[in-house]
Amino acid sequence: MSLQKTEVDAIARLAGISVDPAEGEQLTAKLSNVLAIFQQMQAIDTNGIEPMAHPLDQVQRLREDCITETNHREAYQSLAPKAENGLYLVPQVID
Amino acid sequence: MTWEVVIGLEIHAQLTTKTKIFSGSPIAYGAEPNTQANLLDLGMPGQLPVLNKAVIPKAIQFGLAIGADIGRRSIFDRKNYFYPDLPKGYQTSQFSFPIVDKGGVVEIEVDGETKKIGVTRAHLEEDAGKSLHDAFPGQTGIDLNRAGTPLLEIVSEPDMRSAKEAVAYAKKVHELVQYLGICDGNMQEGSFRVDSNVSIHKPGTPFGTRAELKNINSFKFIEQAIEIEIDRQIEILESGGKVVQETRLYDADKNETRSMREKEEANDYRYFPCPDLLPVVVAQADIDAIQAEMPELPDAKRARFVSQFELSEYDAAFLAGSRATADYFEAVVALTKAPKISANWVMGELSKSLNQHDLTIDASPVTAAQLAGLINRIQDGTISGKMAKQVFDAIWSGEGDADTIIAAKGLQQITDVGAIEALVDEVIANHTDQVTAYQNGQEKMFGFFVGQVMKASKGQANPAQVNQLLKQKLQNP
Numbered sequence: 001m002s003l004q005k006t007e008v009d010a011i012a013r014l015a016g017i018s019v020d021p022a023e024g025e026q027l028t029a030k031l032s033n034v035l036a037i038f039q040q041m042q043a044i045d046t047n048g049i050e051p052m053a054h055p056l057d058q059v060q061r062l063r064e065d066c067i068t069e070t071n072h073r074e075a076y077q078s079l080a081p082k083a084e085n086g087l088y089l090v091p092q093v094i095d
Numbered sequence: 096m097t098w099e100v101v102i103g104l105e106i107h108a109q110l111t112t113k114t115k116i117f118s119g120s121p122i123a124y125g126a127e128p129n130t131q132a133n134l135l136d137l138g139m140p141g142q143l144p145v146l147n148k149a150v151i152p153k154a155i156q157f158g159l160a161i162g163a164d165i166g167r168r169s170i171f172d173r174k175n176y177f178y179p180d181l182p183k184g185y186q187t188s189q190f191s192f193p194i195v196d197k198g199g200v201v202e203i204e205v206d207g208e209t210k211k212i213g214v215t216r217a218h219l220e221e222d223a224g225k226s227l228h229d230a231f232p233g234q235t236g237i238d239l240n241r242a243g244t245p246l247l248e249i250v251s252e253p254d255m256r257s258a259k260e261a262v263a264y265a266k267k268v269h270e271l272v273q274y275l276g277i278c279d280g281n282m283q284e285g286s287f288r289v290d291s292n293v294s295i296h297k298p299g300t301p302f303g304t305r306a307e308l309k310n311i312n313s314f315k316f317i318e319q320a321i322e323i324e325i326d327r328q329i330e331i332l333e334s335g336g337k338v339v340q341e342t343r344l345y346d347a348d349k350n351e352t353r354s355m356r357e358k359e360e361a362n363d364y365r366y367f368p369c370p371d372l373l374p375v376v377v378a379q380a381d382i383d384a385i386q387a388e389m390p391e392l393p394d395a396k397r398a399r400f401v402s403q404f405e406l407s408e409y410d411a412a413f414l415a416g417s418r419a420t421a422d423y424f425e426a427v428v429a430l431t432k433a434p435k436i437s438a439n440w441v442m443g444e445l446s447k448s449l450n451q452h453d454l455t456i457d458a459s460p461v462t463a464a465q466l467a468g469l470i471n472r473i474q475d476g477t478i479s480g481k482m483a484k485q486v487f488d489a490i491w492s493g494e495g496d497a498d499t500i501i502a503a504k505g506l507q508q509i510t511d512v513g514a515i516e517a518l519v520d521e522v523i524a525n526h527t528d529q530v531t532a533y534q535n536g537q538e539k540m541f542g543f544f545v546g547q548v549m550k551a552s553k554g555q556a557n558p559a560q561v562n563q564l565l566k567q568k569l570q571n572p
Binding site for chain 1: 112113129130137184228370
């Protein structure tokens, strides 16, 4: 199974990664190789095998519904590039 | 052949917890921006989510209420997309193994016909933050207080065929989650949000391309938005165009929908199991325990009100409309043993006063016991219906219970036959002209005599007795 350049561009866009056009061809070939490994795995008969969601064979621990966190807004916002009136500011997002 | 409308709804119900789904931050509505957003909610590296215990039974309650299979082993997945109000870059949700699995059904009634709407699934997930687009020129303000608020996303089958059916289904789910006490149902504050997937096709052909109408905060607008979206799609298809898959916003002022963004294909979200969260395992014993604690559901309660209390369908629907109203009504009936008059007072005077003061029944200044006390005094003839309204107002203003007020205001009804007879005789003796007129056939004069006797008794004579005695005496002078 080999990928097309256009598919790699689409994946890059979804992942928010900018891919240098010069690198594009090489990346497409590399990713196709990775997919070839998956293809080998897909040849294995997995009928009757329960899908594994997590490598740890344990169940989720739960937390009581109690407030444990307090307000540290000023400290956190001092780390942000921009904050005003209690809001984090980011470049304009148009819907 | 005409177009067939196909609608499926995705409903986000905010679960009534004190804290977020994966962190111990509070979720109080209307707090100062970002004061309820800790490191985990901000998506800081190195933070680990821990699931809030309270959300699981709430989701299971919903699943049991609609008869769905409960996911005994449900898995959290990452739904990946970029938006500034989702700083982690993914929403923690459930994809392949939701907590409420298939098999759920919600029954609706439209124009006298009942119809079953399938529920595909309901899964737990976290809410995103809020973006404020207008406050700062060239920038977007981000408030992450809402990020991580627990949601139950309820996904229906594409079973609805009209805007009316869609609204009937949404209302039914709205009523159900409030009955179960798992969501406060406040649409203005966004605790209950409805997204509608609308498409049209010719019967017998594959479904058409759908558009999604998002975040509409009233049932009335949901109906309007779907109606005009249907018209828009018919117009496009009949003029040879194509509907594109996208998210559209409804503008209530202009009554139109407009494109917001092209909807990403489901696999564009690149779901995969969240490595930070382990499978959630629910034991059959836990499900049984939740089942045993389930409250009576709206449909069952309505049916019981009709059969047990002999109420009309209309009265039963009103009184079972919310759990608080139903509980209040039942508390009154328990003390009066008189369902019909109790229903009339709860639906009449009480509801009217609550509406006037913009109060919910939980906050009623007149308790169920006080209203029952008042009704009992009407039933035993101590006071008339007219006096009762006066007593009700006094209870409402905090002057005490019915007996206290009746005694304090001297409102006891006169039921002593001798006393009423004396008043009747007096009125007849003082109005000989009117008596003659009445006896000559002017039957309308009867009301005049009733009025005079009631006036003479300062409104305290029992009206039924007054009527009866007047009739006797005027006919046989």
